[in-house]
Amino acid sequence: MFDEEDNNGLVLCDKYLPVEMLIEIFYYIADCKADLLRCLLVCRRWKMLMNHIWHKKTERTLGKPFPWNDEMPWTVYYLARTKKPYDRNLVKNHSGAMYKKHWDIPEWWLLDSDSERNWTVEEPPVGMPELPQTEPLFKDRQICFAIPYAQCYKVQTIVLTDEGIHPYILDTYQPPIEVSEWYGCRWDCPSSYHLRVKLFHNDDTMIDEFLFRDFLLGRKQNRWLKIEHVFKNYGPGLRRITFEHSSGMEFYRPRHDLKGIKVAGACVCVRNPQEKN
Structure with missing residues (x-):
């Protein structure tokens, strides 16, 4: 012994x-x-x-x-x-610098008869003020995803263990998980923005989710807004996260030449674990 x-x-x-x-x-x-x-x-x-x-x-x-x-x-x-997986953004290609790489757009969402029903990238954002320079993600580049007149959807899956976050940490310490994104729309294109972030076990059982929906009308137009949420005490078993958002110009007569809603800086950040009380 x-x-x-x-x-x-x-x-x-x-x-x-x-x-x-x-x-x-x-x-x-x-x-x-x-x-x-x-x-x-x-x-x-x-x-x-x-x-x-x-x-x-x-x-x-x-x-x-x-x-x-x-x-x-x-x-x-x-x-x-x-x-070094903690305190950094785990979302890849958060604002479109690599076009749509790392993002999945399901085939059922795309219509063969409607080639405009898809995400594009704008650099700099068209018809919008500058992205906040206080945000480190935008310090060196003014770029965002934009969508045309129709509703659009895309999703990214983050496998936490692949990123270097050990199951022991997830199960024992359950570090806070912060999610956020900047969004906005043109002054002439009232729009809607939808965000859904889900936490999953390995067996695809959902542990928790965050749902958010905002209608961009009037004073909410032509400005950047930020949505933030923190997951805490989600219990053992967390292994992956899906970050999915959709949006569209629901209150405006469609125009193929306008890209109304803009999104940038999608972020999922697992904070450095703290000592247990």
Whole structure:
């Protein structure tokens, strides 16, 4: 049985090294996954030390505290350090810089007889004020998705484990998940905006959802608006999120040359997990 009081793993070349010193040594000489995996196999004490080392490397890389407990797998720290999934936007191509890449538009939504029923990209947004410069997503580029006269729909699925968020973190700490998007419409194109964000188990069972709908009339036209929501205490089992939005010019006589509703900066952000109370 492992005994925390003995010197197993602490005596190297007949020299006793305190735990704190070993952690510092391994922190600098074991800088790749293969090295640390080999160290895990030496003995029970070294296996415990490797978790402390990964935790220290993670906090150094992220530049902020990261939760610790004795039961946390080392892979939690490895993924957090290498993929840096927390406190960043997990939505790919949030404003159309890569046209419609990473977004899915179901075939049932597209009509062969109506080629205009689709999303386009505007750079800069036409008939709208500048996107807020206070928003980091728009600092270097003024670009947005726009839709024509007909209603449009698109969706993006985010698999949280693929992004580097370990199931242990999702199930044990349930970090807050912030979702947001900027939207607006031209002064001459009253429109509607719809957002639905869903949380799912691996088996496609829905855990929670956020629904939002806004009608852009009068003073709401010709300005950028932002919708925000935070998911908390959603329970264990979360593995993926769908971000879907649809919109259309429901109050205006259709004109094929107008792109009324604009959306930009779609965001899903998993916050850095905090210590449990």
